[in-house]
Amino acid sequence: MTVSKADTELHGLTADYACEEERFYQTVLSHRNQLHQIAYSYLRNNDDALEAIQEATYRAWKKRKTLKNPAAFKPWIIRILIYICIDEQRRRKKISPMPQQMPEPSIHMDHRRMQMLALLEKIKPKYRHILLLRYYNDMTVPEIARILDKPEGTIKTWQHQALKQLRKFMDKQEDWYDEA
């Protein structure tokens, strides 16, 4: 087979472009368990978590050219995912589906846990990210700083504020301590 130089360059260029999708897919795939864990911690529903991953994959693929440093892919896609989760939480607040349309709960959640979920959703989104990533996903301050693209000092301050705000909400919840 003889291939001219021009053909080779054209071939290489288009083939690389086509296979970019495949490499991108493989990379997202390699983080799938962590993405699912994070989405579930925000949404507490398997279907919604999977839908959030789907949407995050779509948005990340669409915006991939904005990612300057490929090594920062993981915090970048997690950042996209948590913003989607926050949007979904806001949407849930706005829409109260009719009872017959409510999806059947896949798990039983006790009263205390429902309260905690409601409290977490009342906290400012930037503080909510800290609590969910730190306590529900076991992330370190440097890891959270990379995801939220903020200095570690800011994350520590936000963590302090988040706990303070949560404590305030818990204090207002009259039966919180009674059931403890």
Place this chain on the structure above:
Amino acid sequence: MMKHDVEKVLQHDAKQMRAEQPPASDFEQIRAIRAGMQQPARRMNVVGRLFKGIRSPILVSVLSAVMVIAILVGVTYKNDQLPQTAAVLNEPKQKDNWGDLEPFRTLYINSDDANYSDPTYDSLNIAIKHNYVQRMNTSVTQNGLTFHLNAVTADQKQVIYFFTIESHTDQGILYPRIIRFINASTHQVVSEGSSTWGGTSLENPKFYRGIGIVPLDPSQRFPNKMTGHFQLRTAKAELLKNAKVAPPQSEIHTLPIFKIPFDLAPQFSLQQSQTYYPKDMEYTWENINLQITKVELLPLSTKIEMRLDELPPPIDYGVNYPRVYLLSEKGDTLTPINRSPNSGGGGQTADGSYHLEYEFGSDMLSDPDGLRIVLTNGQEQTLHLH
């Protein structure tokens, strides 16, 4: 209350959450990621932007994949006629005709989410040519909407269905949000979710046309009777005519589940796969030995498995996995078969080598003489099927 108490409450709650969290299977996660890359139309439809031409980066990349196939064939066989070859390869698809299902073919022509280079296009095109499609004409009307199941085709790994939804009120139709398929005989869930693409036109948001895929588990008994559960949503048709503004969430109505029962023709379960274990299909990729170990043909898909001695060096986002193209041979005719752009996954085996799997559309129903497997580095070999 002391600070550490709040932290303890959080840690305790997190522990309980993990304990009760249902395990998400790899299958579900992979499907979500694939769907994210394959189906931008789900959200495109929300803002009523379907049938607006080529804009999506996915579409552009998919179109480029068509060009790659065309260019590969050109480079491999007709270096001196590259542009002409590409044109000739695309031409037959422009001339394809799906008969009564032709309106569904326009979903591949006009929408942002699927096109000629989608592997399902090839599979459906061949299936329709060989009458491997079951017309259903099953309708369910409720809450001012009629869901119509037009046709299905299936093999051991998937069911592909053609559907329309029509509104009889002032409401326009949004994409189906929740889809579930139940085996009507065993009452077990066949699939939690289904990839779909399609949409309404801006001019008529009250008529939705779509194609969907239900993945099947080949290890389970073929579901001869199924019920599809669709949760549909509507919003005032006028709100969906604005291409730039999504309808406010308060205007979106979620309707009770539509249940669509249907039987699958026996021919779908009787069609056996053809599996080959080639011994001598060896290539090199990035100076690493590569061997095709298994080729499985089904009516609607082709799977190629390979063994790579070691992992290629990384580039960009990750590993530079082999880039593979497939051509079906029948007599002197070569037909390029589209590859699923997201296939190519795999993992390390016990002996340290890597096992990779690629999925393509299928030309099995045309009874091809062979399959030509081509790498983008120019190496190619043919698997003779007869």
